[in-house]
Amino acid sequence: MLITCPYCGPRDVIEFTYQGDGNRERPDPVSQNFEAWNAYVYDRLNPAGDHNEIWQHSGGCRAHLRVVRNTLTHEISSVAFVRGDHGSAARSKAEDKP
């Protein structure tokens, strides 16, 4: 499986660390809403198809990435920086393939 890091380009999956379900929304840390915490910790969509995930390019630029991966085919349809403002430093794909 290859993940195309927006900074580094296509890299083998061994360079990446899975950081969990990208659909979760963490409640306010001071929140006492136990249902919201329960959902954050345990509830998963578990789709058979496209899945929003967070990965870190831990063996490369170390950026955190939003990845959409198909759980049936491992096809990756989108990769973006979690922190959108890395955009200015991102590799332009055109420059990659002269």
Next chain:
Amino acid sequence: MVERQSPLEPEYHVGSHGNFEHGVEILLTETRPGSIVQLAAWPGEEKKLIAAIRAVAGLALPDGAGGGLSDGAKSAFGFAPGKFTVADEAEGLAAAFARVVTPAIGTVTDLSHGRTAIRIAGPKAEWVLAKFFAIDFALPAFPVGAGRSTTHHDVFAQIQRTGTDQFDIYVFRSFARSFWKALCHASEEVGYEVQ
């Protein structure tokens, strides 16, 4: 000046090794830069940091991910969004950057004693490195001056191409001897010389 000790020293054997009857196709050296510095810009401050690299090191980095440059004595390249490695033959680079990279722009981390710089050169350099790292070493994909962050068996490595068939590899000092031994083994089949 105090002579810095090399972590490679017990395994650093100057001379020709391996299958070199038909000539050596790999040159291995430890470049021992006096300074290795890591610079990181806060979000939105990247342009100021790139200007600081130009002011201090005299290197005008090209735009884009992994963009870099080397003038022989000084080298700089991007290794992550807003982050750069700069090396210099001379000592004192961290202090020079600390005067220019203000806390509002970003951070300066002196890694001069934390990294070991290994140079692999020769017609088979791409061939040997391709056995280590799952990245494209071909010149169009990895131009001269550019940098890459990658991993060999969990040993993090930053690689800068400093010539058409020359690469400088920065590895953690504590892993450097093990990495060096692996690099020597991998170079045996083509014949290598340690200088």
